[in-house]
Amino acid sequence: MLQHAESVTLQAGLFAQLLDVLKNDGYRLIGPRVRNGAVVYDDIANVNDLPRGISDEQSPGRYRIASSGSDRMFDYVVGPTSWKRFLYPPRRKLWEATRDDRGAWQPEPAADECQATAFIGVRACEISAIRILDRVLNESAYPDSAYAKRRRATFILAVGCAVPAATCFCTSVGGGPSPEADFDIALTELGTGDSHRFVLRAGSETGRGALRRLTDHLSLKPTALQATSEADQRAVDEQVRRSVGQITAVPAMGRAREILGASLRSDHWETVADRCLSCANCTMACPTCFCVDVEDVTDLTGTHAERWQQWDSCFTLSHSYLHGGSVRKTTASRYRQWLTHKLDTWHDQFGTSGCVGCGRCITWCPAGIDIRDELATLDSEVSEEAKAT
Amino acid sequence: MNPNSQQSEARRKKTQRGKTRRKKPKLAVFKFASCDGCQLSLLDCEDELLAVADAVEIAYFPEATRATVKGPYDLTLVEGSITTPHDAERIHEIRRKSRVLITIGACATSGGIQALRNFANVNAFIGAVYANPAYIETLRTSTAIADHVPVDFQLNGCPIDKYQLLEVISAFLHGRKPNVSPHSVCMECKLSGTACVMVSKGTLCMGPVTHAGCGALCPRFNRGCFGCFGPKETPNTASAAATFRELGATDAEIERLFRSIQAAAPAFHEESLIAERAQNTNHG
Ligand code: SF4
Numbered sequence: 001m002l003q004h005a006e007s008v009t010l011q012a013g014l015f016a017q018l019l020d021v022l023k024n025d026g027y028r029l030i031g032p033r034v035r036n037g038a039v040v041y042d043d044i045a046n047v048n049d050l051p052r053g054i055s056d057e058q059s060p061g062r063y064r065i066a067s068s069g070s071d072r073m074f075d076y077v078v079g080p081t082s083w084k085r086f087l088y089p090p091r092r093k094l095w096e097a098t099r100d101d102r103g104a105w106q107p108e109p110a111a112d113e114c115q116a117t118a119f120i121g122v123r124a125c126e127i128s129a130i131r132i133l134d135r136v137l138n139e140s141a142y143p144d145s146a147y148a149k150r151r152r153a154t155f156i157l158a159v160g161c162a163v164p165a166a167t168c169f170c171t172s173v174g175g176g177p178s179p180e181a182d183f184d185i186a187l188t189e190l191g192t193g194d195s196h197r198f199v200l201r202a203g204s205e206t207g208r209g210a211l212r213r214l215t216d217h218l219s220l221k222p223t224a225l226q227a228t229s230e231a232d233q234r235a236v237d238e239q240v241r242r243s244v245g246q247i248t249a250v251p252a253m254g255r256a257r258e259i260l261g262a263s264l265r266s267d268h269w270e271t272v273a274d275r276c277l278s279c280a281n282c283t284m285a286c287p288t289c290f291c292v293d294v295e296d297v298t299d300l301t302g303t304h305a306e307r308w309q310q311w312d313s314c315f316t317l318s319h320s321y322l323h324g325g326s327v328r329k330t331t332a333s334r335y336r337q338w339l340t341h342k343l344d345t346w347h348d349q350f351g352t353s354g355c356v357g358c359g360r361c362i363t364w365c366p367a368g369i370d371i372r373d374e375l376a377t378l379d380s381e382v383s384e385e386a387k388a389t
Numbered sequence: 390m391n392p393n394s395q396q397s398e399a400r401r402k403k404t405q406r407g408k409t410r411r412k413k414p415k416l417a418v419f420k421f422a423s424c425d426g427c428q429l430s431l432l433d434c435e436d437e438l439l440a441v442a443d444a445v446e447i448a449y450f451p452e453a454t455r456a457t458v459k460g461p462y463d464l465t466l467v468e469g470s471i472t473t474p475h476d477a478e479r480i481h482e483i484r485r486k487s488r489v490l491i492t493i494g495a496c497a498t499s500g501g502i503q504a505l506r507n508f509a510n511v512n513a514f515i516g517a518v519y520a521n522p523a524y525i526e527t528l529r530t531s532t533a534i535a536d537h538v539p540v541d542f543q544l545n546g547c548p549i550d551k552y553q554l555l556e557v558i559s560a561f562l563h564g565r566k567p568n569v570s571p572h573s574v575c576m577e578c579k580l581s582g583t584a585c586v587m588v589s590k591g592t593l594c595m596g597p598v599t600h601a602g603c604g605a606l607c608p609r610f611n612r613g614c615f616g617c618f619g620p621k622e623t624p625n626t627a628s629a630a631a632t633f634r635e636l637g638a639t640d641a642e643i644e645r646l647f648r649s650i651q652a653a654a655p656a657f658h659e660e661s662l663i664a665e666r667a668q669n670t671n672h673g
Pocket residue numbers: 077078123124125126161163164165168169170171176177178247356357358359
C-alpha cells in the first residue's frame with residue numbers, strides 16, 4: 001500500500017534514516033547548520049548538524065538567530081548562503097596553459113570534479129532561483145557545461161516554510177512558501193515532541209526511489225512511515241495557509257516593469273545612492289545574480305598561465321568597464337542597473353523576473369536598503385506624475 | 390638520468406640561455422618610515438622565494454641580503470612613508486633610478502598609522518618621547534610616496550598580502566595588468582561564505598568602504614574589518630558612518646574607525662574630520 005501512496009508521514013526521530021538513504025545512494029549532503037551566528041549551507045555529516053530549535057529574525061540590514069525552544073529543525077528561513085554557491089562556485093579555474101620546451105603554449109581544461117550532491121532543506125523560493133539559473137546558464141545559446149553537470153548531479157530535498165521572515169515576499173513574485181515542483185522530495189515539518197513528524201512527497205523518479213529505499217530501510221518498523229492521513233494532509237494545508245498569511249504582500253512588485261520603465265530618470269536613484277555603499281553584498285547574496293569576471297594569471301616564470309572565473313557584481317566599477325573607462329561611474333547608475341535588470345530587463349532577456357522574493361538582498365545589505373521600499377517610492381512618484389499630467 | 394631526460398635538460402638550458410640573453414630585471418626594495426612588515430611579506434613567500442630569485446636579480450634589499458647592486462632598477466618596491474626632510478629628498482633620488490616604482494603597504498600608500506601625527510602637534514610628541522628633542526629632525530606630517538613622486542602602482546594593506554605582492558611582481562615581469570581588484574572587502578567576505586558580522590551581530594565593520602585584498606581576514610575570524618587596505622573604489626564613507634551610528638556607535642568611535650592605519654587616506658581622513666566636528670558641536 002505504502003509504495004503507492006502520494007505522500008508519506010515519517011516520525012521525526014527517524015529523519016536521520018532519510019539522510020542515511022541519501023548517503024547510501026552516494027550523495028554528498030549539503031544543508032543548513034549554524035556557523036558564527038547564522039544558518040549557513042555547508043557539508044553536513046548527519047541529522048545532528050541541522051539547526052534544531054533555531055529560528056531567525058530578519059529585517060533590513062539585520063539578522064539574528066534565536067532559540068525557538070522547540071525540537072523542530074526547519075523553523076528558520078533563508079540565510080546568507082544560497083545554493084548558487086554549490087551549483088556555480090564563487091571561484092573556479094576555467095583552463096590553464098603551460099609553455100612547452102619549444103615555447104609553444106599547451107592549453108588544458110581545468111579538472112572539474114563534481115560529486116552527486118543532495119541539497120537538504122531547499123525553500124520554494126530557492127527552487128525558483130535554481131530554475132532561473134537553469135534558464136540563464138543552461139538553457140541559453142552558450143550553456144555553461146560545468147553548471148549543467150553540477151545541476152544534473154543534484155538531489156533536491158525541499159522544505160516548506162513554517163515561519164517566514166519579515167523580509168520574505170515570495171508570494172508577491174508568483175511564488176509561495178510551499179514547494180510545488182522541481183524537487184526530488186518535498187517535506188513539511190509538523191508538530192513537536194511526540195507528534196513531531198514530516199510529511200514527505202516525492203516529486204521525481206529519483207525522489208520516489210529514495211522514498212522506496214527509505215521504506216525498505218524502515219521495514220522492521222511499519223508504524224514509522226505511513227501513508228499520510230487526511231488529518232495530516234489538512235495540517236499541511238493549514239500550515240501553508242498560515243505561512244502565506246504571515247508574508248507581507250508587496251503590491252508594487254506586480255507592476256515592477258511599468259514602474260521602472262517610467263522611472264529611469266527619477267531623482268530617487270540619487271537618494272538611494274546616498275545610502276548605497278556599492279559594497280555588492282546584495283548581488284553576492286542574491287540566489288539568481290550570475291555575473292562573473294574572468295582573471296588571467298601567470299606565474300613568476302611566465303611558463304604557466306591560468307584563467308579563473310569569479311563572481312562579480314554590477315556594483316563594481318570594473319563591471320561596466322569598456323574602452324575608455326567605466327560606463328556606470330555613479331552609484332546611482334549602478335543601483336539602477338541592479339534593480340532594473342533584476343525586475344525589468346531580466347524578462348526581456350530570460351522571459352522571467354530575476355527576483356524570487358527571498359529577501360536576502362534586504363537582510364544582508366549593511367545599509368538596510370530594501371528593494372520593496374525603493375520600488376514603492378518609485379511607484380508613488382510615477383503615479384503622482386501620472387496624476388499631474 | 391636517462392638519455393631522454395638528458396636531452397630535454399639540454400634543450401631546457403638552451404632555451405633558457407636563449408631567454409636570458411635579455412638580462413634578469415633588477416629588483417630593489419627601499420624602506421622609509423615603516424615597521425618592515427611589508428618587506429617581510431616578500432621573505433615570507435617561502436615556497437615562492439626561489440622562483441622570485443630566479444625571475445629577478447635582487448639588486449638591493451638590505452632586509453634580505455647585504456650585497457648591493459647599483460641602479461638603475463627595473464622594479465623598485467617602496468615601503469614606508471615620508472616623515473623627515475632627508476627622506477623627502479631620498480625618494481626623488483630613488484625615483485630617478487627606478488624604471489617602475491611600486492609602493493607596498495599602508496605607510497607608503499597613504500602615510501600609515503604614523504600619519505596620526507598629521508592630526509596633532511608633532512613637537513608635543515617629540516617632547517614626550519625623546520630625552521633630547523633638539524636632536525630630532527622630523528616633518529610635521531607623515532605622507533604617502535605618491536605625494537612626493539609619481540608612482541606606477543600602489544599595493545595597499547597593513548601588511549600587504551603576500552599573494553597580491555607575488556601577483557604584482559608576476560604581472561610586472563610579464564607586462565600585464567595586476568589582478569588587484571579595488572572593490573569592497575564585503576565581496577571577499579561573501580565569496581568566502583562568511584556571514585556578515587555587521588548584519589548578524591551588529592559588529593562595526595569597515596568592509597563596505599575598504600579595498601579588498603586580505604580575503605576578509607577579520608570577518609572570517611568574527612571581527613569587524615579595521616580598514617587596513619584603505620578606501621575601496623568609490624567609497625561611501627558617509628553612509629558607512631550612518632550605518633555605524635545606527636548600530637549605536639558614538640562619534641568618537643566613528644572617528645577612531647576612520648582614523649587609524651589609513652588615517653591620511655583622503656576618504657577616511659575626511660570622514661574622521663566630520664566625526665570629530667560632530668563631537669565638538671555635540672559637546673560644545
Ligand atoms: S521567501 Fe517564501 S519560500 Fe523563500 S524563505 Fe521566505 S517564505 Fe520561504
